Amino acid sequence: MKCLITFLFLVSLIKLNAQDTIKTHPPYPKRAAFLSAILPGSGQIYNSIYSTKHKYNACWKVPLIYSSLFFTVNSLLKKISLEKEIRLEYNNRIKLNLNSSKWESYDNYSLISLQKSTAKSRNTLYFISGGIYLLQILEASIDAHFSHFDISPNLSLKINPYISTFSPSGLTFAFIIK
Numbered sequence: 487m488k489c490l491i492t493f494l495f496l497v498s499l500i501k502l503n504a505q506d507t508i509k510t511h512p513p514y515p516k517r518a519a520f521l522s523a524i525l526p527g528s529g530q531i532y533n534s535i536y537s538t539k540h541k542y543n544a545c546w547k548v549p550l551i552y553s554s555l556f557f558t559v560n561s562l563l564k565k566i567s568l569e570k571e572i573r574l575e576y577n578n579r580i581k582l583n584l585n586s587s588k589w590e591s592y593d594n595y596s597l598i599s600l601q602k603s604t605a606k607s608r609n610t611l612y613f614i615s616g617g618i619y620l621l622q623i624l625e626a627s628i629d630a631h632f633s634h635f636d637i638s639p640n641l642s643l644k645i646n647p648y649i650s651t652f653s654p655s656g657l658t659f660a661f662i663i664k
Contacts, residue, residue: 511536518630522623527551529626533633544629551622558615565608572601 513536522529527548534544576597578584592600 512634513630515627515630519623519627522626526555526619526622529623530629533626533629536633547622547625551618554618555615558611558618562608562611562615565604565611569601569604569608572597572604576601 513533518529518532520529521532530544530547530551572589575586575589576594578586579594579597589597
């Protein structure tokens with residue numbers, strides 16, 4: 487964790503010093519996605535370094551990515567160890583007739599049911615962890631696509647009601663580009 491904080495600090499210093507001397511290009515979406523696939527959060531850092539307007543900093547997303555991955559993977563590892571422990575207890579009961587004090591309140595059918603529910607929640611955590619991983623890759627790519635998207639006050643949309651006695655009433659949409 488200390489290495490990650492040090493890395494983010496050094497990257498922010500590089501960005502501040504390099505803004506005046508190096509002409510930057512808009513970030514490439516494929517490169518941002520590739521970097522995020524290799525190391526989660528690095529695509530977001532890449533997007534914030536090579537942002538064309540230098541007003542947007544996406545480094546705040548990195549702790550969110552790592553904390554969500556940490557909690558889901560931590561829960562996943564706990565479910566895996568719990569499932570192994572339940573399976574071992576059931577096998578010990580069947581083969582050796584040994585009962586652990588932790589699981590003595592459960593009978594064999596309850597252990598099977600508990601193992602199945604633990605396996606189901608383990609599989610759900612696999613999907614959630616993979617979803618978070620894929621979502622951060624997708625977010626880095628989309629962020630790189632829209633980093634040079636023009637959002638200026640010269641673009642506007644006016645929606646007005648239209649009322650007529652001879653034709654059906656409705657809404658009028660007017661796009662104004664200055």
